Amino acid sequence: MEDYGCDMRGMLSFQxxxxxxxxxxxxxELAGEIEKRRGEKPKAGTIYPALKGLSSKKLIFGSKxxxxxxxxxxxxxxxxxxxxxxxxxxxxxxxxxSKTKA
Amino acid sequence: MEDYGCDMRGMLSFQxxxxxxxxxxxxxELAGEIEKRRGEKPKAGTIYPALKGLSSKKLIFGSKxxxxxxxxxxxxxxxxxxxxxxxxxxxxxxxxxSKTKA
DNA sequence: AAATAAATATAGGACATACTATATATTTAA
DNA sequence: TTAAATATATAGTATGTCCTATATTTATTT
Numbered sequence: 001m002e003d004y005g006c007d008m009r010g011m012l013s014f015q016x017x018x019x020x021x022x023x024x025x026x027x028x029e030l031a032g033e034i035e036k037r038r039g040e041k042p043k044a045g046t047i048y049p050a051l052k053g054l055s056s057k058k059l060i061f062g063s064k065x066x067x068x069x070x071x072x073x074x075x076x077x078x079x080x081x082x083x084x085x086x087x088x089x090x091x092x093x094x095x096x097x098s099k100t101k102a
Numbered sequence: 103m104e105d106y107g108c109d110m111r112g113m114l115s116f117q118x119x120x121x122x123x124x125x126x127x128x129x130x131e132l133a134g135e136i137e138k139r140r141g142e143k144p145k146a147g148t149i150y151p152a153l154k155g156l157s158s159k160k161l162i163f164g165s166k167x168x169x170x171x172x173x174x175x176x177x178x179x180x181x182x183x184x185x186x187x188x189x190x191x192x193x194x195x196x197x198x199x200s201k202t203k204a
Numbered sequence: 205a206a207a208t209a210a211a212t213a214t215a216g217g218a219c220a221t222a223c224t225a226t227a228t229a230t231t232t233a234a
Numbered sequence: 235t236t237a238a239a240t241a242t243a244t245a246g247t248a249t250g251t252c253c254t255a256t257a258t259t260t261a262t263t264t
Binding site (some may be wrong): 109170 | 219
């Protein structure tokens with residue numbers, strides 16, 4: 001991981017939920033979408049345990065198709081995402097706004 | 103901590119740097135500003151180790167005044183924050199945008 | 205002066221997010 | 235059919251962020 005001085009880890013499961021709310025995807029596609037945004041692609045040992053955790057909480061549901069597992073949000077995953085987006089925006093919204101204005 | 107389904111921890115040191123870029127503050131004041139945004143106030147065992155870590159990396163500098171330690175960003179702290187803000191916005195900017203539009 | 209309050213400090217624990225490395229299943233190419 | 239590529243899975247390690255609990259320091263109050 002690149003060094004930003006402060007630790008920029010976190011919010012992986014949140015970002016996965018958000019991405020799956022836009023499109024049904026498998027783990028590889030999700031990793032690619034995260035790479036577009038973060039600049040670095042999460043490794044297999046990062047993304048698959050996260051997907052497993054979200055599955056076991058029933059926030060996402062995976063269907064195997066060939067060698068891939070395609071994930072979609074469950075209804076409770078959609079609810080959790082809404083709640084989390086609200087929290088995220090009240091926590092960090094001003095930082096994103098300050099950048100937009102600059 | 104409240105449960106959001108997905109884990110919403112993270113970015114504490116980043117948020118501390120951002121808050122200190124706006125105003126010189128002590129640990130208690132920082133915890134109060136974080137509470138305004140996140141809804142929950144980080145406990146002493148959370149905030150002080152984070153401040154210690156940022157100090158040991160020379161990203162912030164603390165001056166003791168009575169019972170308080172007032173922290174400010176160092177020049178390398180300002181640089182680290184700029185870099186981190188860019189990364190944060192490219193990682194999560196669209197999430198805030200989607201909320202603003204809704 | 206003694207008790208209380210405010211601010212900081214640190215030990216010890218849990219967990220998500222990172223990594224590397226290894227392994228397995230399935231598909232595609234040689 | 236064998237080899238390579240793709241996608242997933244899991245073990246093991248490290249670190250930041252969370253907590254509770256305890257302790258210390260300094261200022262204020264009685």
